[in-house]
Amino acid sequence: MEDELKNIAPDVFKQLPQKDSFKLPEGYFESFDGRVMDRIEAFGLTQQVPLKIVKKPAKRVSMGYMLIAAAAVFALVLAAVWFLKPASAMDQTTASIELSDEEIEAYLLENVQYLEVDQLAMIPEATENEYQTPTIQEKPPQQTNVPDEITPEDVEHLLNDMTEEELEEIL
Amino acid sequence: MITPTSDEKILELLGAAHTYERGFRLLMAEYKERLYWHVRRIVLVHSDADDVLQNTFIKIYKGIAQFEGKSKLYTWVYRIATNEAISFLQSKKRQATSPLDESANLISARLTADTWFDGDEVQVRLQKAIAQLPDKQKLVFNLRYYDEMPYEEMANLLGTSVGALKASYHHAAKKIEAAFKEPD
Numbered sequence: 001m002e003d004e005l006k007n008i009a010p011d012v013f014k015q016l017p018q019k020d021s022f023k024l025p026e027g028y029f030e031s032f033d034g035r036v037m038d039r040i041e042a043f044g045l046t047q048q049v050p051l052k053i054v055k056k057p058a059k060r061v062s063m064g065y066m067l068i069a070a071a072a073v074f075a076l077v078l079a080a081v082w083f084l085k086p087a088s089a090m091d092q093t094t095a096s097i098e099l100s101d102e103e104i105e106a107y108l109l110e111n112v113q114y115l116e117v118d119q120l121a122m123i124p125e126a127t128e129n130e131y132q133t134p135t136i137q138e139k140p141p142q143q144t145n146v147p148d149e150i151t152p153e154d155v156e157h158l159l160n161d162m163t164e165e166e167l168e169e170i171l
Numbered sequence: 172m173i174t175p176t177s178d179e180k181i182l183e184l185l186g187a188a189h190t191y192e193r194g195f196r197l198l199m200a201e202y203k204e205r206l207y208w209h210v211r212r213i214v215l216v217h218s219d220a221d222d223v224l225q226n227t228f229i230k231i232y233k234g235i236a237q238f239e240g241k242s243k244l245y246t247w248v249y250r251i252a253t254n255e256a257i258s259f260l261q262s263k264k265r266q267a268t269s270p271l272d273e274s275a276n277l278i279s280a281r282l283t284a285d286t287w288f289d290g291d292e293v294q295v296r297l298q299k300a301i302a303q304l305p306d307k308q309k310l311v312f313n314l315r316y317y318d319e320m321p322y323e324e325m326a327n328l329l330g331t332s333v334g335a336l337k338a339s340y341h342h343a344a345k346k347i348e349a350a351f352k353e354p355d
Contacts, residue, residue, distance in 0.1 A: 005341075005344055006316075008340075008341055008344040008345060008348075009344040009345060009347060009348035011348050011351060011352065012297075012344065012347055012348045012351050020317065021288055021289055021290025021291075021298075022208075022211055022212070022215075022217070022287065022288060022290075023217075023287045023288065023289055024207075024211075024287050025217075025287070026332065028221075029203060029204055029207070032197050032199070032203055032224075032225075033196060033200070033203075035225065036225055036228050036229065036232075037192075037196075038200065039225060039229060040229060040232055041297055045232060045233060047228070050185060050186050050187055050188050050191055050235075050236070052186065052236065096217070166201040
């Protein structure tokens, strides 16, 4: 301690003789308790509310919050999967419906603006006829990290990583 | 010596109406000396320290139910004593009829007039310099210089980081050094 003060303020340290110049009357502490209790009695404070230290339980996320948060997270993940997955309108076309070439061509010409690039790329090369459409460069499929399915364990991990405030923000 | 067991015993006694006074007396026995010197170094004069200390314990007696156990018992009573001492000084400043009344000269006059102060001129200068520090720096300096309290313990008591306390002590010591260099 002396070294500390010596380093910070050497001039002060040199001059300080003793540390404590404060004195007090003899027997001061022995009589102190009685004087305090006399004052307490004089104020009429003798009946006081006893101390009750209540140990608060550890903060837990309530089940209701967890369920709502799980639903919110699940909805977010579904939305992410939906928007990031390539549109699959044309995936639903099946061979069970038989259409003539003319019907297919008419349909395509009518709905070409609604078709995605990769769907157009799926269309076989046009034969030599007046309805030949130019080929369009296919874009590579987007890479995503979205899992194919969300398990309850995934939801639990996500919830465990979140604080109550973050959960409240989502809600 | 204050031990965790003492605090447990005190809190147990304070937890029941029929042992409340016993617990309070035990609390006074444990902490009155340490709190007295803490208060005395803030208010300087013995009679003022006596008043402040009594008020502190009366507040503790009335308000023990507010202790939530989030900190150590000493930390809680220490804060009450500190607030009482600083409020006392602020009340004295408000009573001063002019800014000059609360100057270092008044502190010097009060010290030399106090029967229970037997320091020499250097000690008077030191107390004047400490009295003019900002409240937080004053507390830190007193705890470090007089009580030789480790910074880690001080950090728990004052709720401030060790780094900030070291900086505070450094600034306090530098200000005291500057005050010593001024002509008296």
